Amino acid sequence: MTDAPSIHVTGSHEIDGKRLFGPIDVILPAGQWTCVLGRSGVGKSTLLRLIAGLDCAGLFAGEITSSDARTLDGRISFMAQSDLLLPWLSVLDNIVLGARLRDDVPDMVRAKDLLAHVGLDDHRDKKPTALSGGMRQRTALARTLMEDRPVALLDEPFSALDASTRADMQELSAQMLAGKTVLLVTHDPAEAVRLGHRIIVLTAQGAYPWQPPQTAPIRDQYAPETTACQADLLAHLRGQR
Ligand SMILES: Nc1ncnc2c1ncn2[C@@H]1O[C@H](COP(=O)(O)OP(=O)(O)OP(=O)(O)O)[C@@H](O)[C@H]1O
Numbered sequence: 001m002t003d004a005p006s007i008h009v010t011g012s013h014e015i016d017g018k019r020l021f022g023p024i025d026v027i028l029p030a031g032q033w034t035c036v037l038g039r040s041g042v043g044k045s046t047l048l049r050l051i052a053g054l055d056c057a058g059l060f061a062g063e064i065t066s067s068d069a070r071t072l073d074g075r076i077s078f079m080a081q082s083d084l085l086l087p088w089l090s091v092l093d094n095i096v097l098g099a100r101l102r103d104d105v106p107d108m109v110r111a112k113d114l115l116a117h118v119g120l121d122d123h124r125d126k127k128p129t130a131l132s133g134g135m136r137q138r139t140a141l142a143r144t145l146m147e148d149r150p151v152a153l154l155d156e157p158f159s160a161l162d163a164s165t166r167a168d169m170q171e172l173s174a175q176m177l178a179g180k181t182v183l184l185v186t187h188d189p190a191e192a193v194r195l196g197h198r199i200i201v202l203t204a205q206g207a208y209p210w211q212p213p214q215t216a217p218i219r220d221q222y223a224p225e226t227t228a229c230q231a232d233l234l235a236h237l238r239g240q241r
Pocket residue numbers: 015020038039040041042043044045046047057
């Protein structure tokens with residue numbers, strides 16, 4: 001049983017009176033992963049921040065609604081493109097930051113379990129400055145997964161990871177976010193095809209669906225239908241330039 005809603009976004013976004021994207025009419029189905037691709041600067045992070053209710057440059061004219069008509073406030077976990085780790089806190093304390101900010105008692109067992117799953121068990125007492133870029137990104141991912149909200153908005157969460165760690169973290173995220181409504185921004189067609197129940201291409205003119213393979217995610221990245229889909233998607237994205 002999940003209380004993950006579907007989310008409907010309609011409208012356009014302008015910065016300094018100039019259209020960034022839209023009009024769009026996008027549904028993020030309840031309990032599924034929607035992957036968004038599009039050229040750099042088209043507004044993918046802006047779309048994520050709008051749904052998260054965070055400040056963005058410019059003006060959005062439109063509506064963001066949830067299928068249960070409840071506010072999304074307090075129901076979203078958000079992983080930004082930059083890791084936003086607090087430099088004076090250890091890895092473990094960064095992971096439980098959400099609970100501490102809410103004056104809740106953090107679930108340290110869950111936090112340590114997550115640390116082990118993201119492969120940072122031996123680094124729990126280090127400060128972020130003592131970590132590599134990929135380790136920082138895994139810390140931020142663990143902090144996001146720690147929140148356990150019905151909606152997860154992830155902005156290029158695996159971009160700094162080596163190929164095998166990336167595959168591991170994709171699988172961990174798919175497992176831990178099963179049943180939640182997920183929006184993943186990525187530049188990687190292979191990642192979108194591996195993880196997405198739905199794939200959306202965002203352009204200045206609008207947002208349109210790209211058909212993923214019929215198989216259910218998380219997909220075998222070497223299956224013929226997966227490789228064919230990602231090759232077609234890559235060719236399409238390259239053709240947009
Ligand atoms: N604080 C800001 N002030 C003015 N313009 C901004 C600001 N933040 C972002 N923009 C502009 O908004 C546009 C969309 O940015 P956004 O980060 O949403 O794009 P993106 O598609 O996520 O890009 P990327 O793939 O490179 O991460 C860009 O053209 C950027 O210049």
